[in-house]
Amino acid sequence: MQRVEEQNGKFDASSGRSPEKHHRILQAAIEVFAENGYFNSRISDIAKKAEVADGTIYLYFKNKEQILMAAIDFAFTLFMDAAQTQLAEIADPRQRLRRLAALHLESLGANRGLAMVFQTEFRQSAKFLAQFSHHRLIAYFDLVRSIVRDGQMAGQFRREVSDKIAANCFFGALDAMVTSWLLSERDYKLGDAADAIVDVILTGMETRK
Amino acid sequence: MQRVEEQNGKFDASSGRSPEKHHRILQAAIEVFAENGYFNSRISDIAKKAEVADGTIYLYFKNKEQILMAAIDFAFTLFMDAAQTQLAEIADPRQRLRRLAALHLESLGANRGLAMVFQTEFRQSAKFLAQFSHHRLIAYFDLVRSIVRDGQMAGQFRREVSDKIAANCFFGALDAMVTSWLLSERDYKLGDAADAIVDVILTGMETRK
DNA sequence: CCTTGTAATGAATGGCGATTCAGTCCGCCG
DNA sequence: CGGCGGACTGAATCGCCATTCATTACAAGG
Numbered sequence: 001m002q003r004v005e006e007q008n009g010k011f012d013a014s015s016g017r018s019p020e021k022h023h024r025i026l027q028a029a030i031e032v033f034a035e036n037g038y039f040n041s042r043i044s045d046i047a048k049k050a051e052v053a054d055g056t057i058y059l060y061f062k063n064k065e066q067i068l069m070a071a072i073d074f075a076f077t078l079f080m081d082a083a084q085t086q087l088a089e090i091a092d093p094r095q096r097l098r099r100l101a102a103l104h105l106e107s108l109g110a111n112r113g114l115a116m117v118f119q120t121e122f123r124q125s126a127k128f129l130a131q132f133s134h135h136r137l138i139a140y141f142d143l144v145r146s147i148v149r150d151g152q153m154a155g156q157f158r159r160e161v162s163d164k165i166a167a168n169c170f171f172g173a174l175d176a177m178v179t180s181w182l183l184s185e186r187d188y189k190l191g192d193a194a195d196a197i198v199d200v201i202l203t204g205m206e207t208r209k
Numbered sequence: 210m211q212r213v214e215e216q217n218g219k220f221d222a223s224s225g226r227s228p229e230k231h232h233r234i235l236q237a238a239i240e241v242f243a244e245n246g247y248f249n250s251r252i253s254d255i256a257k258k259a260e261v262a263d264g265t266i267y268l269y270f271k272n273k274e275q276i277l278m279a280a281i282d283f284a285f286t287l288f289m290d291a292a293q294t295q296l297a298e299i300a301d302p303r304q305r306l307r308r309l310a311a312l313h314l315e316s317l318g319a320n321r322g323l324a325m326v327f328q329t330e331f332r333q334s335a336k337f338l339a340q341f342s343h344h345r346l347i348a349y350f351d352l353v354r355s356i357v358r359d360g361q362m363a364g365q366f367r368r369e370v371s372d373k374i375a376a377n378c379f380f381g382a383l384d385a386m387v388t389s390w391l392l393s394e395r396d397y398k399l400g401d402a403a404d405a406i407v408d409v410i411l412t413g414m415e416t417r418k
Numbered sequence: 419c420c421t422t423g424t425a426a427t428g429a430a431t432g433g434c435g436a437t438t439c440a441g442t443c444c445g446c447c448g
Numbered sequence: 449c450g451g452c453g454g455a456c457t458g459a460a461t462c463g464c465c466a467t468t469c470a471t472t473a474c475a476a477g478g
Contacts, residue, residue, distance in 0.1 A: 017425065037333060039248040043466060044428095053427040055468075064466065123329050123388070124246060134392060165405045168389060169382040176381025179332070183343060196374045204413030226455065252436060253458095262457040264438075273436065 022060050025050045026074060029067045034113035038068055038121045069132060072122055075114050076136045079107050083143065093151030094202060097170065100144070102194040104174050109181070109190030119179050141167050148205070157205045166205055173197050231269050234259045235283060238276045243322035247277055247330045278341060281331055284323050285345045288316050292352065302360030303411060306379065309353070311403040313383050318390070318399030328388050350376050357414070366414045375414055382406050 028050035032041045043064060047054045061067045083103055090096050108115035125133045144167040151157035157166070177197060181190045237259035241250045252273060256263045270276045292312055299305050317324035334342045353376040360366035366375070386406060390399045 042464090047428095054466090055428065056426055058467070059425070120332050123332060137392075161409055162405065165402070165409060168385045169378070169406060169409045172381035172383070172385025173378040174381070175385060176377045180377060183346075193374070196371065197378060200370055200374060200378045200413035201409070202413070204409035204411070208417070251434090256458095263436090264458065265456055267437070268455070 017059070021050075021052065021056075025052060025057055025060055026067070026071055030071050030075075030111075030117055031113045033068065033071070033121055034116035038064075038124070068117075068121060068125060071117060072125060072133050073136070075118070076133075079103070080136075080139065080143075082107070093147050093154060093156055094206075096147050097144070097151075097202065098194070098198050100147070101170070101174055101198045102191060105177065105194045106191040108178050112182070112186070115178055115182055119175075119182055141171065144170050151205070155207065158207050161205055166201075169204065170201050173201055226268070230259075230261065230265075234261060234266055234269055235276070235280055239280050239284075239320075239326055240322045242277065242280070242330055243325035247273075247333065277326075277330060277334060280326060281334060281342050282345070284327070285342075288312070289345075289348065289352075291316070302356050302363060302365055303415075305356050306353070306360075306411065307403070307407050309356070310379070310383055310407045311400060314386065314403045315400040317387050321391070321395070324387055324391055328384075328391055350380065353379050360414070364416065367416050370414055375410075378413065379410050382410055 025046065029041075029046045032045045032049055035041075036045075043057055044054050046067070047057055050057075057067070061070065083100060086099055086103060087096050090099055108118060122133060145163040148157060148161075148163040148166045148170075152159050152163070174194075174197060177193050178190065181188075181193075234255065238250075238255045241254045241258055244250075245254070252266060253263050255276070256266055259266075266276070270279065292309060295308055295312060296305050299308055317327060331342060354372040357366060357370075357372040357375045357379075361368050361372070383403075383406060386402050387399065390397075390402075
């Protein structure tokens with residue numbers, strides 16, 4: 001059934017044949033990495049979870065490191081696309097930040113494995129696999145910063161707060177929330193915390209009425 | 210010269226003989242881990258940097274993992290002790306948070322290697338080496354939370370912001386700042402950012418005048 | 419029903435590096 | 449001075465696992 005696509009050449013050059021299998025491996029990898037961490041994960045574990053032979057993985061990915069890269073890239077792209085779409089409908093900077101925060105927490109809250117990978121492996125990669133994942137993060141920061149500047153121009157946010165600092169506080173607060181949630185019993189919905197956090201950060205940035 | 214201490218039995222049972230050597234190994238480990246990350250670091254690298262034979266390390270530490278634990282523990286203890294001392298002199302909750310933030314950034318800003326270990330390896334350990342380092346983090350959070358509650362009782366902070374959320378924002382903002390700094394060119398003093406960050410967070414928590 | 423090309427398999431390989439341990443060195447005591 | 453005890457050394461070991469590749473399975477076309 002997955003033969004259908006074989007005619008067109010629309011596959012990523014470096015990735016095997018069946019997109020379905022490619023995706024299954026990626027999904028398995030995220031779960032395995034989340035469970036054990038990148039370095040404690042064995043390719044054979046990923047293969048087993050994806051119901052594929054060890055060697056097959058190398059038809060789809062160059063090596064172990066590239067699997068991690070692909071997983072992060074995949075998730076990040078998904079997130080940024082969703083952000084793009086959802087924010088397109090909102091004009092007010094305050095509402096835009098609210099929406100973004102909710103999306104941030106909901107995205108990670110909906111997929112524990114992904115969240116785990118982001119809170120641990122992603123940081124590693126940001127430093128050691130260098131510019132690749134780092135740029136994705138910068139794109140996110142830049143988005144926040146531009147919203148902040150819009151709010152400042154509209155007179156809603158204080159101008160003496162630099163957009164860089166504001167973005168840092170925004171991202172940091174959400175990020176810490178995700179980490180706490182992961183380390184906790186997870187008996188609450190992560191997304192539910194968005195409002196309270198945004199409340200603090202927005203209040204800290206807003207001009208007094 | 211390090212023979213002097215040999216008479217008393219004040220050594221950590223599990224750690225070799227000379228405290229000076231113990232410390233040198235720890236210091237070397239922090240630098241090596243910071244440079245390459247825990248998993249990409251070789252014991253022999255640490256040994257070389259500490260000017261010690263590979264085997265000697267095992268006279269002072271049970272295994273590689275325990276070196277990381279010891280390094281984190283050491284740094285964290287130092288930090289919490291400093292916090293304890295410095296905060297003892299300050300009563301006002303707002304000032305206490307300011308001081309704590311400054312200390313947080315100054316401590317990590319003064320030692321890039323340590324900061325690196327905290328931003329990357331510590332998170333790993335928090336999840337995978339479980340309760341050990343996790344507790345240290347909780348201690349920090351609890352400190353912040355208690356300050357927040359004090360501020361609420363004194364009527365300085367809004368009561369509708371939960372202390373947990375406030376601590377999250379506080380820690381998260383600082384933490385993100387450290388990460389940015391590490392990934393950036395580091396052409397500014399990390400400690401200098403403390404005021405701007407605390408400004409946002411405090412304003413977000415304060416009652417309106 | 420052969421032939422061929424390609425995906426998939428999984429056992430075997432090879433290298434790496436944590437850990438060990440047989441030996442060395444050195445200070446001290448009798 | 450000889451012998452003991454313990455710190456220190458670093459080369460050798462040993463297990464692990466990413467990666468490879470000879471082999472198999474299979475689809476499509478003739």
